[in-house]
Amino acid sequence: MEKTCYFEATQRLCASLQLEKSLEHYFHYMKQKLPIDGIFMNLFQPEQRQIQFIAHANNESAQALEQCVPLTEEMCQVLSQPDRPVIRIINHIETDGVTFHVAPRVFPDIQSLILMRMICDDTHLGVVGYYSKTPNSFRAIHADLIESHMHPLALITAFNLQGRNLLAQNQQLAEQNDTLKRSLEVKNGVIGADAGLKRVMEQVQAIAHLDTSVLILGETGVGKEVIANAVHEHSTRAGKPFIKVNCGAIPDSLLDSELFGYEKGAFTGAEQRKQGYFEQADGGTIFLDEIGELPLSAQVRLLRVLQNSTITRVGGYESIELNIRVIAATHRDLQHMVQDGEFRQDLWYRLAIFPIQIPPLRQRTSDIPLLAQFAVEKMTAKFNLPNLPRIHSDQLSLLSRYPWPGNVREMMNVIERAVIQHPEGPLDFSFLMPSEPEVVTCDNQQVIIDPSRAGDKLVPLELMMQKYISHALKVCGGKVYGSGGAAEMLAVNPNTLRSKMKKLGIQA
Ligand SMILES: Nc1ncnc2c1ncn2[C@@H]1O[C@H](COP(=O)(O)OP(=O)(O)OP(=O)(O)O)[C@@H](O)[C@H]1O
Numbered sequence: 269m270e271k272t273c274y275f276e277a278t279q280r281l282c283a284s285l286q287l288e289k290s291l292e293h294y295f296h297y298m299k300q301k302l303p304i305d306g307i308f309m310n311l312f313q314p315e316q317r318q319i320q321f322i323a324h325a326n327n328e329s330a331q332a333l334e335q336c337v338p339l340t341e342e343m344c345q346v347l348s349q350p351d352r353p354v355i356r357i358i359n360h361i362e363t364d365g366v367t368f369h370v371a372p373r374v375f376p377d378i379q380s381l382i383l384m385r386m387i388c389d390d391t392h393l394g395v396v397g398y399y400s401k402t403p404n405s406f407r408a409i410h411a412d413l414i415e416s417h418m419h420p421l422a423l424i425t426a427f428n429l430q431g432r433n434l435l436a437q438n439q440q441l442a443e444q445n446d447t448l449k450r451s452l453e454v455k456n457g458v459i460g461a462d463a464g465l466k467r468v469m470e471q472v473q474a475i476a477h478l479d480t481s482v483l484i485l486g487e488t489g490v491g492k493e494v495i496a497n498a499v500h501e502h503s504t505r506a507g508k509p510f511i512k513v514n515c516g517a518i519p520d521s522l523l524d525s526e527l528f529g530y531e532k533g534a535f536t537g538a539e540q541r542k543q544g545y546f547e548q549a550d551g552g553t554i555f556l557d558e559i560g561e562l563p564l565s566a567q568v569r570l571l572r573v574l575q576n577s578t579i580t581r582v583g584g585y586e587s588i589e590l591n592i593r594v595i596a597a598t599h600r601d602l603q604h605m606v607q608d609g610e611f612r613q614d615l616w617y618r619l620a621i622f623p624i625q626i627p628p629l630r631q632r633t634s635d636i637p638l639l640a641q642f643a644v645e646k647m648t649a650k651f652n653l654p655n656l657p658r659i660h661s662d663q664l665s666l667l668s669r670y671p672w673p674g675n676v677r678e679m680m681n682v683i684e685r686a687v688i689q690h691p692e693g694p695l696d697f698s699f700l701m702p703s704e705p706e707v708v709t710c711d712n713q714q715v716i717i718d719p720s721r722a723g724d725k726l727v728p729l730e731l732m733m734q735k736y737i738s739h740a741l742k743v744c745g746g747k748v749y750g751s752g753g754a755a756e757m758l759a760v761n762p763n764t765l766r767s768k769m770k771k772l773g774i775q776a
Pocket residue numbers: 457458459460465486487488489490491492493494495557558599642676677680756
């Protein structure tokens with residue numbers, strides 16, 4: 269009889285991964301053997317000084333519970349005694365101090381019960397309670413019948429606990445992961461912040477919280493905008509506007525209206541009042557990229573704005589006071605431009621209070637693997653690829669040897685191209701290796717076009733331009749306009765480049 273009961277009970281306890289479901293099956297079997305109205309399970313949590321009810325089954329339902337009942341210090345001591353009996357019959361609940369304090373808080377109708385401790389690996393987990401709403405319901409024979417069920421009950425509870433702990437740890441790790449990801453984002457996607465750009469990031473940290481103007485210097489594509497963004501994000505202006513102005517991309521005739529805005533009727537076509545970039549940046553930061561391209565006439569007006577912190581819209585009279593931090597950037601040698609009279613010295617002094625020089629990528633090759641990984645992840649997301657394409661170590665060292673004249677932007681383009689070519693990986697960058705020197709025929713002679721290999725025989729400038737523009741297009745993956753395009757890399761106006769391409773018969 270006991271053996272059959274043990275077998276049947278164990279089968280039911282093992283029927284589900286959900287404790288309350290197992291308990292429900294078990295209850296419906298055990299109610300035929302015992303005078304019970306329900307069964308509950310709870311955990312003893314001495315560190316929290318409480319008992320937590322985790323599952324309950326009766327004739328109506330089965331529920332997973334999370335109800336906790338606090339214990340006094342003395343109660344904890346009583347329950348921690350190792351020699352407490354495994355099974356106890358309590359036929360009048362009010363006679364047992366601890367049980368009377370705990371069980372009726374969750375199940376008010378309990379009058380009598382059998383409590384069986386669940387012990388697994390010498391650890392007291394908690395108890396199973398077989399209860400009745402009638403007093404004096406239980407006899408020793410009932411206790412004898414269930415005593416052998418302690419092990420399967422303890423085992424399924426221990427597994428369930430392990431699962432709960434794993435879930436909780438998992439959730440904690442996921443939260444930590446999110447926090448770490450966010451803190452990486454706060455570093456604003458500056459890859460190399462702890463390596464090749466460490467010195468730069470130290471300067472960013474030092475200047476960010478001040479309102480001083482910052483001048484960011486470095487070759488094209490080196491990450492000047494990324495650093496400008498980092499200054500803004502680390503400043504008290506983070507969350508306020510960050511307005512980027514590419515000074516080289518605005519035609520001279522539109523500069524004033526773009527920068528300072530205009531009043532309705534200021535000129536033909538000015539049908540509405542429009543805010544300029546400066547007004548849009550009020551409270552935040554204006555990033556004047558390619559400041560070296562600003563014509564001298566505009567430089568005077570910019571200096572006035574910087575000195576007075578006010579602007580006047582085109583066609584307007586009112587002075588508008590602004591609160592703006594200025595970050596300027598250029599790939600040109602501004603000091604040299606000052607000497608040549610192309611850049612106003614007073615503006616240079618004003619902007620160059622705190623210059624940050626970003627080293628070219630070839631001088632910080634330690635950043636290349638991380639940047640490559642970053643670019644691969646970016647492209648994988650962009651093209652919705654199921655897996656990250658791999659880069660073998662020989663290809664990675666090829667990337668580290670390449671001189672990257674277009675810096676990080678060129679690298680992003682190169683990786684995009686490699687991902688398009690082999691989306692499933694591994695990525696191949698052999699196209700970066702110097703190809704056979706290109707030879708063109710000029711005056712019936714063969715001439716090598718690579719200037720570093722050219723001899724004394726020079727080719728017509730147009731031919732050299734044709735080859736050079738074609739090369740630039742190749743580097744930019746055929747892109748003419750926009751960020752990372754050939755016009756940007758060659759620092760020319762896209763329309764100028766288009767017309768040159770047309771003239772020289774170059775297809776994008
Ligand atoms: N340290 C970096 N971490 C992550 N991405 C970078 C980093 N540096 C540059 N990039 C990426 O390289 C590209 C070019 O960067 P960015 O536009 O900041 O260069 P730039 O120096 O301002 O270029 P330009 O001189 O043409 O204005 C962008 O896609 C940018 O996200």
